[in-house]
Amino acid sequence: MKEVLRIANLSQAFNGTTVLHDVNFSLAAGDRLAVLGPSGSGKTTLLRLIAGLEPPKRGDIIINEKAASRAGEVLILPEHREVALVFQGLALFPHLCALDQIAFAARGRGGRESALGLLESIGLGHRANAPLDQLSGGERQRIALARALAQRPKILLMDEPFASLDDEKRGEMRDLLRSLLERDETTLIMVTHSRDDALDLARRVLVLDQGGQVASDPLEKVLFSPQHVAVVRALGLGQVIPGEAFAPGKAETVFGKVCTTIGTKPGHVRLLVRPSQPRIVSGLEGVEAEVVSLELRPSDAREVRRVAVVRVAGNRLRLFVRERVLSVGERVRVQIEGECEPVEG
């Protein structure tokens, strides 16, 4: 596959504060990258740098094998990058109707005909002449997406594009986006806080934490062997507990002795506990814990499960309640089953 984007040692700072530090990755045509991380981790800044809306402090951005930005300089202007951006606030033009929003971006690429086709494809052909203030939130999202795609960009950047939609609409938008991206082999970089968006659309994941890159791997690798606490948190893969590795494959935690992966080095470690691992056990197994609260949580979109939060020496752990009914204040014995992976951070 042809490489469409290469980011090398990219850094950015505002007023002396570093917001992005040494980011490196590359994407091929048709790749889909989800950028995850807590608020203020530099996700939006990364998109703005790739779009050419601001010059980086250090590093290079290479688009289609041409240097697009380098330290302090935007070499290819945003209008010539073949990059589209769906802004977090959508940035639709207040003075244009739905069709003209898209036609604005489709000039020289099929014009109004093409814009009308795109409007039809997002199911809004009947709203072509509707002014912006008469469009619903979902319709605006779709128009922003269509406007970006009307540019026929090589790279589509999206900054939390579905943030204001409900779950059902999000699902619809993801399906629509996937079909449009597959049609044109467009490369996608999507900033999101939503695990569902990332799992549904991305093939690769980039996780940022305090401006630094802590993971840039295929989705599968990130899901099955996360290396950093920020990745665990960003994708909601489980909980991280502190422990002390004392022998190969063994560690001591406040929740008792647990198994770890073989390669875990002795000493202080942080261990990933997947949601299915902690259990309430009977008899003398495990360690005694106090039930602090009881919650109902969906394990996925279809099933709601009971969750208990238990506490041992100030450390809290969430676990699915399977067998019995618990009450707050009750003392139970808990055990972490299976192998816990060590994570950094």
Next chain:
Amino acid sequence: MKSSSRILAPSAVFLAAAIVFSPLLAALLGTGLNPHALGRAFHTAARPLGGSAETAMVSALVALLLGVPFAILVERSRPGLRRVFWALGLLVLMIPPYIVAESWIVLLGPAGKISRMVATMLGFGPHSTDPLEIARFSVPALVYSWPAVGAVMGGCFFPIVALAVASAFRRTDLRVFESARIAQGKRGVCRIAAHILLPPAMGGALLVFAVTLTEFSVPQLMRVRTIGEAIYERIQEGDVATAAALGLPVLPVVIFAGGLGAFILARARSASLAGLEGEVPKFTGPRPDHVSDLAAAVMTFIATIPAFILPITSLIWLVVAAKLPPESNIGSHKVLRASGFQESLRGAWDLAHDDAVRTVLLAGFAATLAAIFAIMLVRMASRIRLGPLLGTVGAGLAVPAPIVGLGLIVLWNHEWSAAVYQGPALVLLAWFARYLPVTIFLVQGALARVPKELESAAALAGRGPWERFAAVVLPNAAPGIVAAWLATYVLSATEFSATLLVSPPGGPLLAPSVVNLMRRGQDPEIAACQFLLLAVIALPLVPISVATVFRSRTIKGIN
């Protein structure tokens, strides 16, 4: 583009500063200002400065009393009516204060139509039927006092306070009042309301205070001695050094008051004078009912009495109803004659149509030039972050108008600059020196309200800088830019104090002509001339209204 901005932007800011401040510098440096003149000026400045301060304080108070309830009540009325009330409120800003002052004299003065009627009704009127005694009857001259000048100025400028307060009110999610009520009852509501509305109200009032301090024409008509009048007197006496020196004590006071007002408005964040549109919270309180509409209507009526209803009533009365007896013409000035409505208007047209046409063309040209310059200046300055520096040009508003006129005369009254000095260019320079900061301020607000993301989106859609400006920035900033143009046009067309000094011989403009005529007394034809001035001011409203009505929400031709 950015590298050229680095050179052009500072040059443009320098040019703007030169236009605004050069008259002041010329007046201070080129009038032979010396310690003796300074001493004389400071010795005589106390009384007029006191008069200016007193009138300014009253005007700020009146503006607060009218502006705050007007803003709150109108904002709580139904959207359709709200637009009407705001239109009426903002019309006040288009009526020159000297016309308002004249109407106060006509209606409320010693021989005023209303004051005499009220005095008669209260039993103080003439008890005789002798026409001479009736003619001689006058009521105490309350209108010739500094509180009256303050009331006129406050009535004229209350929309400044109202705009600031309404802007804060509109951008406030009214749920904050509900949560305050739940937490602390009515006391909590008052506290929150004070926290939200007090800073913009005070900021607006300080601006009114600053504007009134340098006002010249109203105190002169109402016979109150202020610093502006003192400066003008010295210029007429030929003592230009003392005139320039008299401008010095007022400068720091106006700059401090105006700067503090602008600072408070900027800090309040929620408030803005530049416009009422902006992000409106989703929850805007309960739906307005008839009581809210009625309260807003009554408040609009009350607020527009001093500077809209009174002048219009006075002018209509003079033009339509005044029938002077033929014998009163004997020995009077040629323009004084008995006339009816049509006669008056025809007479006014004969008398001043040249001045009116000249004023429309020159003010229109000045406003267009100022708006274009301000747009270029603000765009370039914002690219290299010089935007805040433009605020310093605002200090130019503190320079009293007679000083501007004097400075321009000193600056351009040379053989080599005769073409400028003897032509309308000097008037243009005077208007720019006085009102370019206003144009810049309004254009800055208009352009700042177009989100930067829109331009970024247009850039990513393949549009270059000029296209982005023409297709995205201009259509979205258009209302603000038109407001800036209109404000500059109205201020220029009604400018009197500096224009009087710099008008070229043989080419008088309407505002100085009308004020000069007003000094001659009450006359139907002179009143019709004032109507002519109001028509000149209102002239651009016709195309603007038509354009607004027909402005399509979707601007075609982009593709």
